[in-house]
Amino acid sequence: MIAKLTGVLDSQGPDWAIVDVGGVGYLVHGSTRTLSQLPGAGEAVRLHIETVVREDAITLYGFADVAERDMFRLLTSVQGVGARVGLAILSVLTPDALKMAIAAQDKGAVAQASGVGPKLAQRVVNELKDKVAGLALGAAASTAGGAASAPAGGAGDSSVMDDAVSALVNLQYRPADAMAAVAKARAALGEDADLSALVPAALKELSPS
CATH class of the missing domain: 2.40.50.140 (Nucleic acid-binding proteins)
Incomplete structure (x- = not known):
């Protein structure tokens, strides 16, 4: 291969x-x-x-990049999503934006892609919710060793989002729930929010009202 x-x-x-x-x-x-x-x-x-x-x-x-390739693999694991449709989705959403859309169950964002109707978009966000959360955790684990030398960044950096998800999972939250909470927190705080702001905001999203 x-x-x-x-x-x-x-x-x-x-x-x-x-x-x-x-x-x-x-x-x-x-x-x-x-x-x-x-x-x-x-x-x-x-x-x-x-x-x-x-x-x-x-x-x-x-x-x-590897992130886009990995999202392509996930997308094409969904029934009804072939390679062409997978590329169409990745043409309108970056890997990070797609992860956020799936975590937030935003089928409308996915349906922007050519050839993707509401039913298929719903299937994508439903089937990939847990898988995307797992992907975030894997990315957080792989970057943990280089955290000391990595430059500080906002939540627009996927590593910050992944670290926030990992922190919530360490607090015994389900990966899918953690990913959804981080997605909502970043939407509220903006892409420049750092980890210290993102985690508390995500915890508020997870707390019962």
């Missing part, structure tokens, strides 16, 4: 790019977000790849 391509951009279109690796051109499909970040033709490019093998074709899907 191809997991990453590093080469030179040969050409690109609305939903594809050709990456020249040692004289071999690989056709890669991608989201609008990823394709808009590609350099000009003839310049170096690196893409994280998801290889999909079917009886009649081997198709490569490229992503600017």
